[in-house]
Amino acid sequence: MKLVIIDYGAGNIKSIQFAFKRLGIDAVLSNNIDKIKAADKVIFPGVGEASSAMKMLIESGLDKLIPTLKQPVLGICLGMQLMCNSSEEGKTKGLGIFNVDVKKFSKAVKVPQMGWNVIYNLESQLFSGIKEREFMYLVHSFYAESCAEAIATTDYEIEYASALQKDNFYGTQFHPEKSGVAGEQILKNFLNL
Amino acid sequence: MLTKRIVPCLDIKNGRTVKGVNFVNLIDAGDPVVLAKQYADLGADELVFLDIAATLENRGTTLDMVLKVAEQVNIPFTVGGGISSVEHVDKLLKCGADKVSINSSAVKRPELVNELAEKFGSQCVVVAIDAKQIDGEWFVHLAGGTIPTDIKLFDWAQEVEQRGAGEILFTSMNHDGTKAGFANEALAKLSTDLNIPIIASGGAGTIQHFVDTFKEGKSDAALAASVFHFGEIPILELKKELKKKNISVRI
Numbered sequence: 001m002k003l004v005i006i007d008y009g010a011g012n013i014k015s016i017q018f019a020f021k022r023l024g025i026d027a028v029l030s031n032n033i034d035k036i037k038a039a040d041k042v043i044f045p046g047v048g049e050a051s052s053a054m055k056m057l058i059e060s061g062l063d064k065l066i067p068t069l070k071q072p073v074l075g076i077c078l079g080m081q082l083m084c085n086s087s088e089e090g091k092t093k094g095l096g097i098f099n100v101d102v103k104k105f106s107k108a109v110k111v112p113q114m115g116w117n118v119i120y121n122l123e124s125q126l127f128s129g130i131k132e133r134e135f136m137y138l139v140h141s142f143y144a145e146s147c148a149e150a151i152a153t154t155d156y157e158i159e160y161a162s163a164l165q166k167d168n169f170y171g172t173q174f175h176p177e178k179s180g181v182a183g184e185q186i187l188k189n190f191l192n193l
Numbered sequence: 194m195l196t197k198r199i200v201p202c203l204d205i206k207n208g209r210t211v212k213g214v215n216f217v218n219l220i221d222a223g224d225p226v227v228l229a230k231q232y233a234d235l236g237a238d239e240l241v242f243l244d245i246a247a248t249l250e251n252r253g254t255t256l257d258m259v260l261k262v263a264e265q266v267n268i269p270f271t272v273g274g275g276i277s278s279v280e281h282v283d284k285l286l287k288c289g290a291d292k293v294s295i296n297s298s299a300v301k302r303p304e305l306v307n308e309l310a311e312k313f314g315s316q317c318v319v320v321a322i323d324a325k326q327i328d329g330e331w332f333v334h335l336a337g338g339t340i341p342t343d344i345k346l347f348d349w350a351q352e353v354e355q356r357g358a359g360e361i362l363f364t365s366m367n368h369d370g371t372k373a374g375f376a377n378e379a380l381a382k383l384s385t386d387l388n389i390p391i392i393a394s395g396g397a398g399t400i401q402h403f404v405d406t407f408k409e410g411k412s413d414a415a416l417a418a419s420v421f422h423f424g425e426i427p428i429l430e431l432k433k434e435l436k437k438k439n440i441s442v443r444i
Contacts, residue, residue: 014286014288021264049311115239115413135196135443139291139359156195178291
C-alpha cells in the first residue's frame with residue numbers, strides 16, 4: 001500500500017501521518033506530482049486559510065493534478081473545502097470536484113465550531129462500521145452546504161455537509177485522525193476502498 | 194449538536210506531569226505520554242499540556258514530548274507555556290500539536306496573536322488568560338499568575354478575539370486550586386461578550402461544579418487537573434452525570 005499525504009505547506013500533517021502509523025501504514029509526505037500519481041491512495045490535508053492554500057496549490061501545479069487523480073483521494077478539513085467549487089474564505093475558487101460552495105457560519109453561533117459533534121445520514125463505504133450519530137472532532141469556521149454529494153450531515157447553526165463523495169474523491173470536514181477509535185475506523189475504511 | 198468538552202490539563206516540568214495547587218507546592222502525577230493515552234481511552238475530549246517551567250534550554254525536551262504524544266494519542270491536544278514566537282509555534286505544530294496556547298507573551302506583544310492567526314489559522318491559537326478579581330474588578334496576571342497588571346480581563350479578551358484568537362482559556366486565580374467551583378459569573382460574561390469558545394479553568398472539585406460551569410458559566414469546555422489525575426472524578430462518571438442533567442457530551 002503506497003499512501004501519499006500531499007505536502008503543500010498547509011497545516012498539521014504530522015498527526016495524519018501518525019494516525020496511519022498507528023494503523024501500521026507508513027505514509028509518505030510529498031508534493032511531487034509523479035509520486036502522488038503513483039500512489040494507491042492519496043490524502044489531501046489542509047489547515048489554515050483557503051485562498052492562501054489555493055495559491056500554494058496553484059504555484060506547485062497541484063491544482064491541475066488533483067482533479068485528474070484516479071485512485072481514492074481523501075480531503076480532510078480545508079482539503080475537503082478546497083475540493084469544492086468556491087469558498088467565501090478569501091473569496092477563492094476551489095478545485096471544483098464537489099459541486100457545492102463553502103460558506104461562513106454566521107455570528108448566531110460561536111466561530112470556529114470547535115469540538116465534537118455528530119455525523120448522520122451516513123451514505124458511503126467510508127463509514128462502514130460507523131454508527132449513525134457517531135461523534136467526530138471538528139474545527140472550522142466555514143462549511144460546505146447540504147448537497148447531492150453529501151455522504152454525512154452535521155448540525156451547527158444549520159444542517160450542512162460534513163462529508164462529501166464524488167466518484168473516487170472523498171472529503172471529510174471533521175478530522176478522522178483526531179476522532180478517537182471511530183475516526184481510526186474511517187481511515188481504515190479509506191485504506192480498504 | 195456540538196458537545197461540551199472535558200479537558201484534563203497536564204502541567205509539565207522537565208518532561209514530567211505535575212499539578213500546582215495555587216501555582217505552588219508541586220506534586221508529581223506521572224508520565225505525560227502514559228497519562229495522555231489513558232485520558233484519550235477514558236473519554237477525555239481533548240488535552241492541554243502546560244509547560245510550567247519552560248526555558249530555552251528545555252525546549253527540546255518539550256518538543257520531544259509533543260512528538261511522542263502525537264504519535265500515540267488519537268484526540269486533539271494543546272501545548273502551552275513559554276511560547277513567544279512564530280518559529281516556536283511552527284516547531285510545535287510540526288511535532289503534531291493541534292493548538293498552542295499563549296499567555297504572557299501575548300500581553301507583552303499583542304501582535305503575536307495576529308501573526309499566529311495569519312500564519313497558522315485562528316483554529317490553533319488559544320489565548321490563555323490568568324486573572325484575579327480584586328475589589329470586584331478582574332485584572333490580568335502574568336507569568337503563571339505571579340505578576341499583576343492593570344489590564345482588565347474583559348477588555349483583553351475582546352482584544353485577543355479581534356486579533357484572531359480562536360479560543361480563550363480563562364483561569365481564575367481566585368478559584369484555582371480551591372476545588373470550590375469555577376468563576377461562572379466571569380465565564381458567562383466572557384461567553385456572552387465574545388463569539389469564540391471559552392474554556393473554564395480553575396476551581397473544579399465536584400461533578401456539580403462542571404454542571405454549573407456549563408449551565409451558569411456558559412462555558413464551552415471545562416479544564417481540570419488534580420480531580421482527574423488523582424481519580425477523584427472519573428471522566429466517564431462525570432459525563433454520565435452531565436448527560437443526565439441535559440448537558441450535551443460525547444459519551
